[in-house]
Amino acid sequence: MAIPHSAWMEHCQGIIGILDMDQEQIAGLFNWREEDGAITFELVSTAKELVSTAKEPDAAQLQFRGQRIWLAAMEDLMSKGMRYANQALLSGYSAGGLAAILHCDEFRNMFPKTTRVKCLADAGLFLDTVDVSGGQTLESLFSGVVGLQGVQHNLPRICTNHLDSTSCFFPQNLISHIQPPLFILNAAYDSWQIQSSIAPPSADPHGYWHDCRLNHAKCSPSQIRFLQGFRTQMLNAIKGFAMSRRNGLFINSFFAHCQSERKDTWFADYSPEIRDKPIAIAVGDWYFDRAGVKSIDCPYHCDKTCHNLVYAATFEPSGFVANDSGAACCGRVIQIDCNGKQAHEAGLHTLSWDYSSSSCHKVEA
Template sequence: MGKLFWLAIAIPLVLTNSVAAFQWYQYEYHHFNETLEAHESISSSSLFQSNTLFVGLTLIHTAAAKGAVCLDGSLPAYHLHRGYGSGANSWLINLEGGAWCNSITTCVYRKRTRHGSSTFMENQIPFTGIMSNKPEENPDFFNWNRVKLRYCDGASFTGDSEDKAAELQFRGQRIWEAAMEDLMSNGMGFADQALLSGCSAGGLATIIHCDEFRSLFPSTTRVKCLSDAGLFLDVMDISGGHTLRNLYTGVVGLQGAQKNLPQICTDHLDPTSCFFPQNLIASVRTPLFILNAAYDSWQIQSSIAPPSADPDGYWHDCRLNHAKCTTSQIQLLQGFRIHMLNSIKEFSRSNKNGLFINSCFSHCQSERQDTWFAENSPIVKNKAIAVAVGDWYFERSGVKVIDCPYPCDNTCHHLVFRS
């Protein structure tokens, strides 16, 4: 009943906002962000309790001198809730998601939103799921120092360039560095254990910056990374095109991300390929956990079957609700799942890495309370997501769980969208 309630409230608001915004930006970017905002609205409104913790915004005042600013030149920011007791010297850094911008037009639009300017960011945000301060909601990390680093650059914290004519600053890499420096001086430098996490574009950023994060700490500090819904795949869309690759090419080129992508990848692949996680994960030296839905709903809507690749609307209903997919559409999506599993084969051979791939139509499961840890949370091999991540992080057991193909899992919290 709870899920139906928040779905009903979230989606109409998203669609109203997206229709009003249509005049500002190109059709394809409109679709990318409409689906993004729909996913975020569902996630951010997931089963709030009356006692949900809301955490205030902190601007990073030292960032301006380093040129570490949002797209519009405003200061970057984070939300910090201090740890206590056994978690006083433990730090969880969560990188906010929010898609990307790949052209002057789309970045100019973005700088007028909370994903491009701290001027538009909420003064307080809820901490749920892996960010919760309640042991019954977040058994392993509830009393850690927990930080949500806001995302206002549009290139997963990798860009470093500018466009003076459009008054755009592409400073994601500098924001990352300034934020880490600020947090290190505010206690993180004394951490005895740390976890870098992120969802969606933040999950991609987690993979890209994982080894950089490890390098901040002495070898005695336990440091690991968790990428949630960040395994974006380089696949053809239903028309035979490469919608996501085309987007990433624009992001990397416009924002000057090439020099900040892992050199072990750029030494032998083109920069766009090195923005795809499947080409990065096997070379990440720091222990990394991949949490992903096998039928990632954002990738279905925006990479596999975007409206631009489906002019006749054959995929319209399937995009919004998996239960309305035809047999042939499900077959294609089974192929996407197989592609995902093949992309993690080498990565999964390392004992230090962890996996939780469930056969759900979902996106971002660590920050939603209902999917992270609740009475009816998704389960694979008797493990809820929070338990799997905790077992892996604290090395209570190795965790590499991969679900059977859809529709065998009846614990999923599938996302359903209104047109």
């Protein structure tokens, strides 16, 4: 199991997507951002965000203080005026999306009851699912994380009272119990989960899934059927959550991971849409109570606004943060359009992540 480290963080992180200063990018959140501000945190591991005491295994001498850092940061921000905010949104993507779910109730309790407080989880709906070998790769990984870092003491008791700690680290067992309104933004064919949970190399020793794992266009009909089953499992996992009028959903049928952090997927002329509504507008409508948002896309491959991700043949996932912080450090990620063309060939903006160098820097083409 790979242990994430801050050394793998991007050296330069642009403020784009949901945190962009450009009024056109924020779609209804601009005045709010100008008046109240927006803060971004780099995190390395969701689990560390939940550990409140130092734990130092003799062999590794590791210290897990994520919960203390979270609380110290919130205390500092509150002292600088955040406690007077009229509205607050806790958001995160990937591991940060899971962290937003896990901390949502705690975040709500930091503000007066008169403050509008909601949470947004982008690409944080990690499912407890069976991999292509019949095993449970992600459950095994999460079990190791929970055990190593002692996360169980800070997981919601409403869950741990009837489920084991590892199960309570999976958002599907938490989201229906979150008190503040919560918005789930997720690709139905989450590319990180395909690579690291559904069809990782460890579950595919003969490489049958290798090409499909890196490029959905190379999946066989039987592999697509397997991935359709994953989509069905995701939709079943959110049924109870979706029954609440306060919650929001945007589940699109892409092979992607993280959509609120990028201009092209968050809010642009060619951004993904469901029923003619892009992600940013959907989130804005939900946050400001302009409309209820329960947007679920039709199955692959009927959506013509998709921004799928294709990975170079040298790319292989490594650890829990393989796609996000560069832990794998190999290969390239190329965004393509629905017709299999690279985005720049279709007249669209292209984003690539170059993990071939030691600094794992992000490049734009």
